[in-house]
Amino acid sequence: DIQMTQSPSSLSASVGDRVTITCRASQSINNYLNWYQQKPGKAPKLLIYGASSLQSGVPSRFSGSGSETDFTLTISSLQPEDFATYYCQQSYSTPLTFGGGTKVEI
Amino acid sequence: EVQLLESGGGLVQPGGSLRLSCAASGFTFSSYAMTWVRQAPGKGLEWVSAISGSGGSTYYADSVKGRFTTSRDNSKNTLFLQMNSLRAEDTAVYYCAKYQGGSYPADTFDIWGQGTRVSVSS
Numbered sequence: 001d002i003q004m005t006q007s008p009s010s011l012s013a014s015v016g017d018r019v020t021i022t023c024r025a026s027q028s029i030n031n032y033l034n035w036y037q038q039k040p041g042k043a044p045k046l047l048i049y050g051a052s053s054l055q056s057g058v059p060s061r062f063s064g065s066g067s068e069t070d071f072t073l074t075i076s077s078l079q080p081e082d083f084a085t086y087y088c089q090q091s092y093s094t095p096l097t098f099g100g101g102t103k104v105e106i
Numbered sequence: 107e108v109q110l111l112e113s114g115g116g117l118v119q120p121g122g123s124l125r126l127s128c129a130a131s132g133f134t135f136s137s138y139a140m141t142w143v144r145q146a147p148g149k150g151l152e153w154v155s156a157i158s159g160s161g162g163s164t165y166y167a168d169s170v171k172g173r174f175t176t177s178r179d180n181s182k183n184t185l186f187l188q189m190n191s192l193r194a195e196d197t198a199v200y201y202c203a204k205y206q207g208g209s210y211p212a213d214t215f216d217i218w219g220q221g222t223r224v225s226v227s228s
Contacts, residue, residue, distance in 0.1 A: 034214045036151075043201055043218035044143075044151065055216065087151055091212045094165050096141075096153040 002026050002090050006099035013104060019075040021102045023088035028068045032092035035064055035073045038101075039084045047086075048073065078104070108132035108217050110202050115222030122192050122226070128185040128202030128219055136160070136180040139205040141215060142187050144198035144224075154200070155187065156211045165211045170196075192226045199223050 003026035013019050023033065031051035036044040046055045048064035051071055061076040075082055083106055088099040114126040128140070142154040155176040156165045164176050175188040185202050200222055203215035 032212065036215075038151075043220055044215075045218070046206075046214065046216050049206065049214040049216075089151075089215075091209075091214050094156070094211050095167050096156075096212060098151040098153070101150045 001095055002029060002093060002097055004088055004090055004097050004099040006086075006088055006102050008102060009100060010103040010105060012106065013078050014106070015078055015080055017078045019078050019082075019104060021073045021086055021088075021104075023066075023071045023073070023099050025069045025071075025090055025092075029090045029092035031067050032090055033064070033066065033071045034089045034091055035062075036087045036089065037082075037084045038087065044087065049091075075104075108204070110204065110217060110219035112200065112202055112219045112222040115200065115224045117225045117227065118192055119228050120193060120226055123188070123190045124192065124224060126187040126189070126200055126202075126222055126224070128187075130183045130185065130204070133204070133217075135178075135183040138207055139210045139213065140176075140178065140185045141203050141205065142176060142185075143201045143203055143215070143218075144196075145201070145221075146195075146198045149198075152198075156205075157185070158210055163211070189224070192224075194226050197224060197226045 033051045035048040038044040052064045085103045141156045157176045161178045173191045202219045204217040206214040206216040
């Protein structure tokens with residue numbers, strides 16, 4: 001199974017900050033890496049797919065980069081509605097696996 | 107509007123069974139693979155199972171293999187998860203999600219339901 005490791009597990013930031021979350025795969029997954037946002041009590045929402053493609057309707061302050069084993073989600077200017085937990089997921093092979101999550105707090 | 111609506115969750119005793127449903131609308135259901143993902147209380151996301159658009163192919167996480175069965179009724183735009191021999195560790199919110207459509211069985215999940223809660227306890 002491919003293990004996905006996110007860091008940090010949590011972070012504190014302020015509105016307007018630039019935030020970076022990293023995700024590392026235990027083996028190469030090319031660019032088969034997706035990012036989801038989850039707010040408390042809500043379903044996850046797709047933000048980025050294919051490592052760097054922005055899902056329709058997602059604000060352009062979100063961006064993704066990376067390939068092979070190392071990936072990054074960047075929020076260029078944190079907004080109040082961005083405080084949530086973020087998960088990476090590999091879509092390279094089954095079993096499909098998620099990172100442990102990064103909670104972005106005020 | 108593309109929408110997924112889960113139902114069927116509840117409280118069940120260890121060893122019991124439960125059947126979850128996911129009603130889909132707003133897209134051609136039979137054209138897309140579907141998946142179940144669960145989230146234990148306070149924990150992260152765990153992929154459970156996947157089923158192809160036709161229903162002829164399924165995949166399962168090792169943690170549920172042999173106990174859970176995923177199926178679909180394309181005539182009713184509905185996805186199912188039959189859960190047998192339930193354990194305390196199956197307690198979670200269960201989400202159904204739609205495959206984006208790029209590939210199967212490994213793909214991105216672009217639409218998610220709101221989830222249904224399953225509690226396994228005596």
